[in-house]
Amino acid sequence: MTNPGWPFVHNISTIFVYVLLGIGFATCSTDPLVQQKLDRVLKLPGQTFNVSFAHYAGYITVNEDSGRALFYWLIEADEDPDSKPLVLWLNGGPGCSSIAYGEAEEIGPFHIKPDGKTLYLNPYSWNQVANIIFLDSPVGVGFSYSNTSSDLLNNGDIRTAVDSLAFFLKWFERFPQYKGRDFYITGESYAGHYVPQLSQAIVRYNSAFTEKAINLKGYMVGNALTDDYHDHLGVFQFMWSAGLISDQTYRRLNLLCDFQSFIHTSASCDKILDVANEELGDIDPYSIFTPTCPGNVSQSNRLLKRINRVGHVSEHYDPCTEEHSVVYFNLPEVQKALHVDPARAPSEWSTCSELVNSNWKDSPRTVLDIYRELIHSGLRIWMFSGDTDAILPVTSTRYSIDALKLPTSGPWRAWYDDSQVGGWTQEYAGLTFVSVRGAGHEVALHRPKLALALIKAFLSGTSMPASELVSSY
Numbered sequence: 251m252t253n254p255g256w257p258f259v260h261n262i263s264t265i266f267v268y269v270l271l272g273i274g275f276a277t278c279s280t281d282p283l284v285q286q287k288l289d290r291v292l293k294l295p296g297q298t299f300n301v302s303f304a305h306y307a308g309y310i311t312v313n314e315d316s317g318r319a320l321f322y323w324l325i326e327a328d329e330d331p332d333s334k335p336l337v338l339w340l341n342g343g344p345g346c347s348s349i350a351y352g353e354a355e356e357i358g359p360f361h362i363k364p365d366g367k368t369l370y371l372n373p374y375s376w377n378q379v380a381n382i383i384f385l386d387s388p389v390g391v392g393f394s395y396s397n398t399s400s401d402l403l404n405n406g407d408i409r410t411a412v413d414s415l416a417f418f419l420k421w422f423e424r425f426p427q428y429k430g431r432d433f434y435i436t437g438e439s440y441a442g443h444y445v446p447q448l449s450q451a452i453v454r455y456n457s458a459f460t461e462k463a464i465n466l467k468g469y470m471v472g473n474a475l476t477d478d479y480h481d482h483l484g485v486f487q488f489m490w491s492a493g494l495i496s497d498q499t500y501r502r503l504n505l506l507c508d509f510q511s512f513i514h515t516s517a518s519c520d521k522i523l524d525v526a527n528e529e530l531g532d533i534d535p536y537s538i539f540t541p542t543c544p545g546n547v548s549q550s551n552r553l554l555k556r557i558n559r560v561g562h563v564s565e566h567y568d569p570c571t572e573e574h575s576v577v578y579f580n581l582p583e584v585q586k587a588l589h590v591d592p593a594r595a596p597s598e599w600s601t602c603s604e605l606v607n608s609n610w611k612d613s614p615r616t617v618l619d620i621y622r623e624l625i626h627s628g629l630r631i632w633m634f635s636g637d638t639d640a641i642l643p644v645t646s647t648r649y650s651i652d653a654l655k656l657p658t659s660g661p662w663r664a665w666y667d668d669s670q671v672g673g674w675t676q677e678y679a680g681l682t683f684v685s686v687r688g689a690g691h692e693v694a695l696h697r698p699k700l701a702l703a704l705i706k707a708f709l710s711g712t713s714m715p716a717s718e719l720v721s722s723y
């Protein structure tokens with residue numbers, strides 16, 4: 251790759267052409283409102299409780315020519331949904347399902363018991379404060395598909411943003427009650443690319459078409475891939491200072507990988523990454539202090555592949571949670587309840603698509619240029635980090651933020667939840683950093699209560715809670 255530049259910037263007009271070609275000239279034959287009603291999910295298999303909120307699942311065609319359709323699951327707020335914002339959640343990979351991770355083990359209300367058949371209600375679901383939409387993105391991930399099989403071998407950042415923008419332009423037609431609603435984009439890991447890229451596409455679309463098509467207010471990313479060079483520095487430093495790798499491997503990682511692409515690594519960098527993985531031993535690098543799932547869950551060798559399991563110290567934490575979702579979402583009756591088209595369903599649903607991951611195309615080495623652009627557009631931008639993740643650790647996020655050279659508006663301090671330190675925060679002009687203490691890569695899986703405090707503060711635009719009065723004695 252001779253051009254490390256960021257092609258998206260130069261291709262933004264191409265995006266509009268794609269979007270218009272893909273959806274502009276095609277009219278849906280069904281009335282969108284009729285389709286909205288058809289998308290309503292009445293009851294899920296294994297749901298032994300009633301819920302007070304409505305939810306909807308289905309497809310939106312994002313490209314007529316190729317036959318690409320993205321699958322979504324909208325879960326409305328449990329009280330007063332009309333007054334609450336709309337929040338999109340995206341998982342990364344690339345190739346991992348936002349329904350598998352975001353909905354079923356992190357921020358969604360429906361979590362799956364170890365039998366793989368029964369559901370329980372997540373008491374810290376983000377639908378207490380927002381209407382949440384989970385999007386399987388791009389095609390080939392989760393239930394999203396393409397009728398052109400080669401599409402699955404040609405996914406990349408640019409088309410993912412194009413298709414996601416096309417998705418929302420059409421989705422708001424099907425759900426007109428959400429038009430003009432405050433909209434926020436959130437996600438983790440490789441969604442550190444998707445989230446700012448989609449935000450940029452929306453901001454540019456809005457300014458090109460004057461009338462504010464989508465009322466985007468801000469975005470928030472967690473343990474996010476942001477800038478390959480700074481992310482590498484931070485990963486290696488974290489692994490060394492946590493005592494996971496040798497001095498020699500630390501030096502060689504910096505020598506051979508610092509200037510490499512994070513997801514398209516060179517052979518020499520790959521080799522030393524293998525050495526590092528060997529030195530780590532059988533720990534969960536996504537959450538270095540929690541037990542691994544004892545079964546033979548395939549452990550990825552690649553550092554960024556999955557945003558997966560791990561667990562935590564709470565009694566409720568189950569390191570095998572990912573396996574339960576594989577059972578559940580492969581049940582034909584579950585797919586039927588979610589309106590999955592049996593003819594378009596993957597022959598076997600998986601949490602992450604290896605095919606999509608290993609054939610990923612364009613992946614710019616940095617998205618900091620997008621941050622610079624969007625900070626000036628007035629969006630609310632937050633970056634959070636679970637501080638026991640060795641995949642995209644807190645050190646990486648801090649190096650990336652430092653590279654933006656933003657003035658500090660609120661100094662570094664601890665934040666509190668129930669009189670305990672929940673993590674640390676620093677506010678900059680245009681960006682807020684929040685760490686979550688004791689959380690791994692999937693912050694809401696390990697620290698669901700702290701994650702709920704985080705989304706509450708983000709959506710209300712307030713600082714993280716400070717210490718309550720400390721009683722002196």
Ligand SMILES: *[C@@H]1O[C@H](CO)[C@@H](O)[C@H](O)[C@H]1NC(C)=O
Pocket residue numbers: 298299300
């Ligand atoms: C759910 O609601 C239905 C209809 O109101 C009721 O018959 C049923 O007992 C409820 N189930 C539970 C578990 O509360």
Ligand SMILES: *[C@@H]1O[C@H](CO)[C@@H](O)[C@H](O)[C@H]1NC(C)=O
Pocket residue numbers: 311312313314316317318319397
């Ligand atoms: C994919 O092809 C099937 C069969 O022709 C068709 O019913 C479906 O609408 C197509 N999907 C999209 C997104 O065009």
Ligand SMILES: *[C@@H]1O[C@H](CO)[C@@H](O)[C@H](O)[C@H]1NC(C)=O
Pocket residue numbers: 545546
């Ligand atoms: C574990 O892996 C072995 C070998 O691949 C396989 O035969 C076995 O069925 C797996 N066990 C479980 C519980 O998945």
